[in-house]
Amino acid sequence: MTQYLRDIYEAVTSALKGMRITGKHVVRKPVTLQFPDERWVLPARFKGFIINDVNLCDGCLRCAKVCPVDCIYIETMGKGKDRFMHRYAVDYNKCIWCGLCTEECPTFACQHSLDYDHALYDRRRLVYEFVDPARPVPCHKERRQQMGYFVEQVAAAPPDPDRIAKAPRRADLPETAPGGAEGGGA
């Protein structure tokens, strides 16, 4: 009988204690953000969509090799000074945002952007093309200089948030050619 009464007492008091805690939270300011209107500050290391700055890229293929899911397609032509890259594409269908490519890149061309919100109607549009096939990018340093590309060596620098923030966003990138995904088995 004592146990019975104690059970009832405990049930009521513990419920009231719990209600005190939840009640306190009602008057506290909520911790959530109103997402599209309020956004949190992204850290400099944030792993957003991968971008490649073709001004810096020398087409060394290291990123494509290190990628565990083979989501980077690079196509080049020629040899030595006449080596041109006519395709650099990242297939975000496959990308797992592991960041191995950005670590591997010797020129800091391949970087994570701070871009994370994309909603698309067609998954084929998730293959981003960074090089216009009509205007192949020279891979060799001297040729790039001749053609007026940006060649400043980025000496072992950490990812620069400013540059990443100013990186081309989805809207600025060239549209993927129709059937891009099918042709994408680099």
Add this chain to the structure above:
Amino acid sequence: MSETATGRGWGAQDVRRELHSELLEINMGPQHPATHGVLRLLVHTDGEIVQGVTAHIGYLHRCAEKIAEGCDWRQWMVYTDRFDYLAPINMNFGYAVAVERMLGVKVPERAEHIRVICAELQRIASHLIAIGTFGLDMGAWTPLLYCFREREEILNILERISGGRMLYNYFDIGGLRYDAYEGFERDVLDFVNIMEQKIPEYDTLLSYNKIFIERTADVGVIDVATCHAYGCTGPVLRGAGVPFDCRKDDPYSIYDRFEFDIPYGEGEQGTVGDCWDRYMVRMREMYESCRIIRQAVDALPGGPVKAEELKKLVKVPQGSLYTRTESSKGEIGYHIFADGGSKPFRTKVRSPSFSNLHVIEKVGPGMMLSDLVATIGSLDIVLGEIDR
């Protein structure tokens, strides 16, 4: 029939014989709110009483072990993230330790300390989810949201240090990918201070709530013999009253330098090894993790975070090694066979949830349907880790 079965003493057995009644076969999952992922439980019930449970797994199988044979040693770290997606750092830790032991690499001190801090933060995050979803299985929504609020703080710290919010890929073989950011220590200590204040709040709201105790005490009792038979580790084994923890009993990294206790189930509210004990072990482990983090932050040295002697392409000498570490769910073991090449010859992952889950077949029969949900919740399984 067990004690909880309402049929006891009512002649239910006789009635059933006369009625020629059948057991109800019911699929709990793969799409069911209480199965924590894509687990399918085939449950045979007699009214509210469960008569048999079979766990069907494999819905999240991604061939991670086979993929390892095509990846180089560093690449596979990415896949270890995806085993237990609620505690990826702990999964990374095990793999990193395993490969480093095979290589005989000495990890720099600073990296070791940051590793421990991150791993313990991750353990708290994982336990927060375990506690929150366990509460949710009991019908208490609010603790879940409070737990997520605190977990968010952890994720913010880990995001700042690694760039990822869920899958970090932060550990590298021989160290860490990046050094800690400026102000990391302060962030961590701020969080620990908050966390230690929040735990009593959870206790009042959930742990010592009478309804919660009634729902969890004496329910789903897993004793030591069953744990040994099924290979249960982690909070399940500790809940059964065995203070076994790889961090203490088979120390890896620098865990032997820290002072912490191993909480274990004592049957405070009911039998030793019931759901409440398992739950409470997690709650107390969060305190202990906070203690470890404080010590690690105090002792955090400067210096490099990557072993200098390691090349970009790691080649592990021929041989095999089983390495176990303590993840938030239990003992995560990596059995690695190397043939001297740049890729693993074969990897085998011993995942804690896999062993912990199958206890349900032993303890399930005889309990009520609601208790089955409670027991699964208290095992804290993650299907990514079970199926791999």
Add this chain to the structure above:
Amino acid sequence: MQVMTDLFARIFGDGLSPVGLLVAGGLTMALIMALVMALCAIVFTWAERKVAGFIQSRYGPMRVGRWHGVLQPVADMVKILGKEDIVPQDADKPLFLLAPFVIFIGSLMAWAAIPFAPGFIAADLDLGLFYIFAVSSAATIGILMAGWASNNKWSLYGAARGAAQAVSYEIPLTLACIPVVMITGSLNMNDIVIAQQGGIWHWHFLHDPFLFVAFLLYFVASIAEVNRGPFDMPETESELVAGYHTEYTGMRFAFFFLAEYANLFLVSCVATAVFLGGWQPLFGPVFLPGLVFVIKAVLLVLLQMWLRWTLPRLRVDQLMHVCWKVMVPLALICVLGAGIWMLATGQTG
């Protein structure tokens, strides 16, 4: 209804016969009650989300409507109206289609005897309280129908639990009201409210200690009666997916929701009328009776929401334990105690 018939009599003068007046008044009241129910669902779905939100350190709906997502229920209604009405292939079709309306009607009928304000009562029945309990338990049939007809094992579990729970909790619910009936000497809702005239210390829940306990018992039993947490056995989203309405979609699902929130408000209205003085204000003369009544009932609803978002859920057998071994004996003690109190203080019913 007196108010309505008077109103019609004033508008039409002698144009309507007494029977016509009665019919017109009755229909108007029914319409008002249906609107009240719909309004309940709209206001309380929003309120529930906001309460849950603020309890859980978040905002709840914020987008639709300018201020705190006030138009969220409207958006939900529009969405839910556009949903496909799916009937499972092997469902018992007539029962499946009928079940939501049975639940809804059980709830709607009970509203007839709620005295919102002096004279503003659809049916001033002599057996008002009895009628409310009798009619509102019809919802149990709807739950059983829905669960059985869905041809889904989870639904069946939900229905069995729901029926057992509703039938059991009727008893403490009704027993808790009996002391009030003893004091008032009437089952008429109007009489019960009028008996509590003259300030808060005349309200029944402060009449004597037994009645206070009876009020608490009524409150707890009413939460169980409307199947809400911590007694939400029939729905138990973590065990039974969604209980008896697992298979329902679109408008039919909306009817279950409508009935749930309408029931929630109904039991609170009954509690207000029986224990909390109905339309009587805290002190002083009667002032805006309808508003006072609604405010009291809404506060009770908010209290129920607060409880729901705080507590874990009971298990089925514990639910029955609480009902039969705790609440029923306590309610019986209350009845006995209230009777002795009346004899001791020389009151007669």
